[in-house]
Amino acid sequence: MIISIAAIRKHLALPEISWQICLLAIIGGCASAFLVVLFTLTIEEIQQLYLIKRDNYSSLDELSRFDLPIIGAIIILFFGWLTGYKYLRTGIPFVLHRLKVAHGVIPFKNTLNQFWGSAVALASGFSVGREGPAVHLGAACSSYMANALKLPYNSVRTLCACGIAAGIAATFNTPIAAVIFVMEVIMREYKVHIFVPVMLAAIVGSLITRSVFGTSHDFEYFHPIALDQYHYFSLVLLAIVLGILAAAFNKYLVLIIKKSVKYHIVPRLLLAAFITGILGYLVPGAMGTGTSAIDISLTSNLSLGLLFSLLIAKLLMTMFALGLGIPGGIIGPTLGIGAIAGACAGALVIQVLPGEYLGSDFILMGMAGFMAASLNAPLAALLTVVELSSQLELVVPAMIVITIASIVSRQLCKNESIFTMQLDAQNLSYRKPPIEESLQNIGVLAVMKDNLLILEQASTRTIIGELLSSHQSQLIINQESTQATEINSYYWAQFDAEIADDDGEDIEHNLAKKLILHKLIPLNHQVTLAEAYLALVEQRSGAVYIYGKDINDCIGLVTFEQLRIYLVEGKLH
Template identity: 45%
Template sequence: MLSDSLYALRKRLAVPYTSIQLSILGLLGGIVAACLIVLFRLSIEFVQFSFSPSGAFGDISPYLIPSLPILAAVLIVVVADFTGFRHYRLGIPFVLHRVKAHYGNMPLGNAINQFIGGILALSSGFSVGREGPSVHIGASGSSWLGHWLRLPHNAVRTLTSCGIAAGISASFNTPLAAVIFVMEVVLREYKIHIFIPVMLASSAGSIITQAVFGPQVEFAYMSVFNLPINHYPFLILLGMTLGASAFIFNTNLMRMMRTFRHVSMFPRLLIAGIITALFGYFVPEALGDGTSAINQAMLSPTDTQLIIILLFSKLILTWVALGLGIPGGIIGPVFGLGLLLGLCIANIVMIFDPSLHFMSTYGVLGMAGLMASCLHAPLAALVAVVELTGSSEAITPAIIVIVSSYITSAQVLKNRSIFLQQLEYQQLAFQTPPVIDVLSKTGVLAEMKTNINLIEYRTEQDVRFHLKQAKDEEIVIVSIKHDLGTDYSLAETEPTFTGDVSKIKYTPLQTLNTRSTMAHVYEILEEQRDGAALITSISGEKVVGIVLWEQLHSILMKRNALA
């Protein structure tokens, strides 16, 4: 029967080990997420091409540009009002919170806001990246698959991670960077049983996006060369500059968010739309996710006046858009700002070595260094720029820049990941106690005892009879029905030393369904440090097992084996 097969599947997925079932589901989740991202990208292109034949903001009529971000801001508020303003927590920080604190279960209202709001923001010129909506939408699509199948929560968390990887891969065609981003930023750990399905999901995202948009990489036109050793001192200077810039960027972005925290949503977004419209009228190349600024800067890499104007405009527009709550990501603008900073340093280097063919290399290194310092994701930044440029020539210089940038930012200036700062600002939990972290990886289906004898309470003598007749290790559960439902208790015989008839100890039991994890059991038994939790079917109509407090201790003792 189908129900029996699904039960066997759920029981297998409750165990935190690599399995073909989890791998297949990860692949399916990646396909669902990738299809949603393709729809998202096609929607953005449809809107953009309806205003401009080339899709570039610089080709849109200067009289039309100011109206786009203002109109988009109004429509974003309308959508938020329709879905409920409580569902307006979006983007990567919100996804990090849901993965860590809610096993990756994603609310539908937030996903709708992210999908429509992301299309409006990106197609109208706000300085936000598409990776934020891609992560949120991908996570939602894959999470819904797990919720539809009613999988254990630990498996849903893995599926959500698969959706995140597929979303990034489908958005930028960077499958390896997507996998590393999930492990380095989202999960912050490397577990093989998660690694395998995430890799499959990421590959699915890359294949699907190549089938729709072609095999080209985002910045393949940027020539990257392996720099000679005499440039390495300049690379350290570049890294230190990027580290300081990351500190300035993160600090002022958070300052912008705190300054307007008491302003209601509509005036906040309207202010963002007006400022974006004003800058867009004079510097249309600064609009969008950073691609326009990168393209314009690479056409004239030695035009320092243009680069400084783009840098200043892009910086202000990004602070305004993200700080005032426009739905979008941070990585796209960070790439644009990093490239512009890299070109600034490259123009200084040209005084000592007038080699024009090194300009784009410094731009790429700037992208890697600023991303690593702002997000605290050095490995993901390194792999991302390699995949985005389709070249591995600059790996060694990139490592030098990323290391010097990261150390300057994190150690010297005490800069923290912008995602963690946003989580703290929004008062969203991200860190969990180690014991919860360990137990949340195992579902109750994997550990529960099924040798139970469920009886309905009639008399004390009847309970005593069943305890005496119980087989080895059989657990007797007593149910008492009343108007409000059914109460369950664990019945045990208490030994006596006086020769009297032994007493019966009744321990009240709280119930959890089969989707729960051992962390849920710990949370309800933590206070008394004893007892058990009764496991019921998802509907709650059938008792299927029990988890004892002693089992939690056993799992914690072998936690190093959970891989």
């Protein structure tokens, strides 16, 4: 059994499709989806205590709408106090950061705060989304499983992506959008060996949520679109407005993060609750994830002033909630903001073209355009709206809005993805040099040399004798440390096997000159070639030794020459 597990780990260290990684993706996807379903049910159970319908905060009286976010913030702070305030970092930016610095392994206390903190935040009327917690919980669940099995870190990253896809699919019942979101926003690369297991995990997540909540999508109540080609000019104008609005939204959200980061989390969350309570008192439709705002936007004959006030309230609620640290996602609110902006555009079109009601069509276009421009994820935005509304007919008009909004936001307004802007504002690293990006896709187990000859307290003559009588090409000398507090140190000797001389003494003399001793750096068997490269890049020679159960259990070597050949030729040796 031990041999088979070791063989599986070695196979998973390669960036290849295999039944092993697919099976683990399905298992991890199931666990992640069930955790996200439990999270969703927790929110609904809390809301049933005081709401007649999910996210319908208009049913509460004015005082309750003001008090509810403050009570929620106090509960969130209580959980933060129990676990430690430093573990309150959650959401998609934090997951992106952990993928870069820790291969997707997430501290357990952060996950506890994500589950309970976000459940309370979403049930308390804060303008945050469910997808941020879904990404965090899915990533954490799959990465815990992979790390418990001591899998190579490159496969831990892949399974982390699988958990994210399963979590998003379980949240919205949108498997295609979940896959594209993972590849476009989270991993930011399209590799077949990642794409296939991610797709399997998304399928599993969708099947699980369908078995619990049914097969319907959130926005299937939208009427079939009735946009014609002569409406496209109006869509172009809408897209320009959406691009500018998304750039302004991102800019001021990040500004709030930068200005508030120097203050303690307690006054920040209480301020967010106070602002949400005041705005909820005045505009109840702006509270919640965004579904309430979308429902109001679909109401016929709403005045432009009412829609505009709803838009301003939703923008302010979302910016202050997320900017001041309330746990939750951003995609749900962006869909709500886009929907209200689209409804405003539809109201204007009615005034220009009397008799034509295109409110629901412009709402869908607004959702797609604002999400694409704010997240810098055009394909994910397109497929999200298509799957949620179950309307393939909106692909062409939505593509027009998405492309123009993205160009305006990115090129004219110099806007970036809100996730990368949040990471920069919070000083969380998420970029690595291209060399490290390439090397972290391969685990050391896949390339390490395990034909080892280990000697203890060996002299030079002993080394030469062993080399002459052995067919091994790697030699390790175990020298006991002079201090008991230090671990044993290992050295690697490399020799030229082509020496040909009839005189044995000359062979020994020449071979002694060929010996090159390097102090070996110990690395865990889970690491990737990126860690091996960083350990050897300064000296540009030598090797690292890979250990198994403990630091003295040497199971193989990875040489700098192997790394150099791979970087130059793209081949593994």
